[in-house]
Amino acid sequence: MITEHATQVVSRLAAEGVTVGYGGRAVIDNLDVVIPPGVITTIIGPNGCGKSTLLRALSRLLKPSKGTVVLDGEDIAKLKTRDVAKKLGLLPQAPIAPEGLTVADLVARGRHPHQSWLRQWSSDDAAVVTRALAMTGVSDLAGRPVDALSGGQRQRVWISMTLAQGTDLLLLDEPITYLDLAHAIDVIDLVDDLHESGCTVVMVLHDLNLATRYSDNLIVMREGAILAQGHPRDVITPELLHEAFGLSARVIDDPVSDRPLIVPIGRTHVQL
């Protein structure tokens, strides 16, 4: 229990009694959650359950009407926008870049929180951006316009920008939606690399099997509340899948990893 206690103490990001929504309508009501440091946490749940809303509240994009989000021991609402940006990198759903902007220029924007009117491009900035490009494997694309890239490459570039922010806390909202499976694996492997290099990652995913495979901590939501949280091996059961998604499925051992594998049972093509 000592280790669990230690985890509680050094947790960087947590929500305490948070009620949040859009224009007076609460999507999430009185929710508590602690993001464990150093691991990949993935928020899953059916459409409209408040996954993205929770992520947006954690990243300060949405201001809770009640409760607080705590970042490194401080109320995130009381921190300066700029100071939050130095600690927490955020990649929203489907961001868009101006037509013709090059990869290098896009990634360089990630340095904004560290820059000032006079100090707009230091040698530090250049070094960090060069490293971010290399880590995400897009150095060769540096001079290309972002709009000329494939969906997977583009997502790598955006992650590279978030990385150039130099934070070890990354919040990614559906980073692999709209990508084909091969590119999705490619991008999520990259996220895993970042985790290996020491980042705490919180993301929202739709694909349950990828969430199970790649996360160490799953947060399962339904109707604005957390149904279950923990390691995929402990959390993913046929009962939970039925309760959260109304999905009937079998959970079997993944033949290529030590994680569970969800096999959905539809109405047709089933030979039981």
Next chain:
Amino acid sequence: MNERTVAPGVRLGRASFVWRPWMMVVTLLLTAAAFVVFCWSIAVGDFPLGLPQVIATIFGQGERVDEFVVMDLRMPRALAGLIVGIALGVSGAITQSIARNPLASPDILGITGGASAVAVFLVTVSGGAAATIVSSVGLSAAALAGGLGTGLLVYFLAWRRGIDGLRLILIGISVSAVMEAITAWLLVSADIRDVARAQAWLVGSLDSRSWSEIWVALWCMLALMAVVAYIAFHLKPMHFGDEVAAGLGVRYSMVRAVLLLCAVLLAGVAVSAAGPVPFVALVAPQVAMRLTRHPTPPLVASGLVGALLLIGADLVARTALPVSLPVGVVTAAIGGPFLIYLLVRANLRRGM
């Protein structure tokens, strides 16, 4: 690892900036071109001067006669062109950046529509109140107030938990249409002599500017430019939308409100100095983007292209044609085809 993958930097003491040679060259060339056209527009007239004479006089080395012609007679008009052009170019660049739409311009935010409606109202409605307003604050100032009021109305109508670029444009177009309808109705129902006076105001013109008007416009423009220059640093992340900007530590609502207010006020300065000059604010940022090969409207270059376009158009309006036309007619005639040329050239290059 190739060090050339990221932009090179340039350092001056504690300050450091991204080194963009092409942007630098184009901006310097535009500055030079704007200066030459500025001097040229002073040189041309009933008493023609040579370019060297004009430049010498501007720098205080001219003869007494030249000084009178240059400084007292022609400088106000040329300066008005410079101020209006820069103000419209920068205002357009800001509007297009915030709306993230190349079709946005301060015209669309209702400023020119509102200013025109108020001006025409004051000219055509001969009544006690209208006459009092015109005589006490002047037609330009009243029109400016009308334009700013309309701009604010558009901003508040478009506000719904933040400003969405498309919503802003749609509301702006609707409000402008209402203002144009009011203007048209006033023109139809008014006395024919008033209509002629109103029409003269409605097509932008640099005629008969005085030094006192120029000083006011110049200081307003410089003050606004200082604010824009200060806050423009935060405009760069805003090209990616609100959420990315917020993630990068930008207080986007505040930055956007300040920049839009500056855009509205700059357009207001332009309208009060020259009346509604069409097309410059729309075209200048697009031309500047293509000349500098920059993905977003560059503020400085947009202002310079605006000045070049406006003074150039005024020059053409006064000299090239047998009848002297108001500058507004020529800006549309020059700016439109040039933008089409740039678009067609880009299409051809992409097609190959």
